[in-house]
Amino acid sequence: DADVTQTPRNRITKTGKRIMLECSQTKGHDRMYWYRQDPGLGLRLIYYSFDVKDINKGEISDGYSVSRQAQAKFSLSLESAIPNQTALYFCATGGVGETYTGELFFGEGSRLTVL
Amino acid sequence: KNEVEQSPQNLTAQEGEFITINCSYSVGISALHWLQQHPGGGIVSLFMLSSGKKKHGRLIATINIQEKHSSLHITASHPRDSAVYICAARPNFGNEKLTFGTGTRLTIIP
Numbered sequence: 001d002a003d004v005t006q007t008p009r010n011r012i013t014k015t016g017k018r019i020m021l022e023c024s025q026t027k028g029h030d031r032m033y034w035y036r037q038d039p040g041l042g043l044r045l046i047y048y049s050f051d052v053k054d055i056n057k058g059e060i061s062d063g064y065s066v067s068r069q070a071q072a073k074f075s076l077s078l079e080s081a082i083p084n085q086t087a088l089y090f091c092a093t094g095g096v097g098e099t100y101t102g103e104l105f106f107g108e109g110s111r112l113t114v115l
Numbered sequence: 116k117n118e119v120e121q122s123p124q125n126l127t128a129q130e131g132e133f134i135t136i137n138c139s140y141s142v143g144i145s146a147l148h149w150l151q152q153h154p155g156g157g158i159v160s161l162f163m164l165s166s167g168k169k170k171h172g173r174l175i176a177t178i179n180i181q182e183k184h185s186s187l188h189i190t191a192s193h194p195r196d197s198a199v200y201i202c203a204a205r206p207n208f209g210n211e212k213l214t215f216g217t218g219t220r221l222t223i224i225p
């Protein structure tokens with residue numbers, strides 16, 4: 001089983017619908033991240049979290065919200081999806097406390113299409 | 116203009132060839148990451164380095180801090196190396212916010 005699991009892997013939805021992408025990890029890491037990947041662009045950070053009470057906006061947080069339900073779970077929500085949110089979304093995790101090295105561990109990605 | 120630039124954007128080579136992918140960055144960094152993204156989409160971390168050189172199997176990553184440049188080399192390339200290779204710069208400040216390159220698509224022909 002993957003250490004970082006994203007669900008769903010693929011989702012097609014319509015404009016205006018609420019969508020949640022879920023991420024769970026078995027690595028025991030405290031840092032979790034949501035990224036978005038668009039063709040021709042580098043990955044961009046949407047939100048990141050150091051623990052359940054510490055959530056921070058990234059570069060492109062508008063139109064998104066997150067929830068850190070537990071150390072192992074970090075969900076990304078699109079309250080009212082729009083077509084330009086069509087993208088490949090990645091969850092990533094990183095390290096524990098003072099042992100954090102900066103290395104990131106990625107999920108397999110969730111492909112979202114908004115019609 | 117992206118603060119992290121990769122070259123080439125696309126690279127096709129014969130099996131067995133020595134491969135070099137380049138990454139230049141304009142910000143001060145604490146580390147440079149190399150990632151591999153397979154056709155299925157998943158991303159794997161290959162290297163994280165802040166100086167010198169690292170080697171793992173047939174993969175070698177180097178960095179020149181003064182020149183703000185890093186290279187990823189693949190020796191004895193194989194079709195299973197076909198993937199998109201992405202570099203990402205971890206800045207000195209605000210260093211949760213990596214800046215990613217747009218990737219180099221590598222295709223190794225048998």
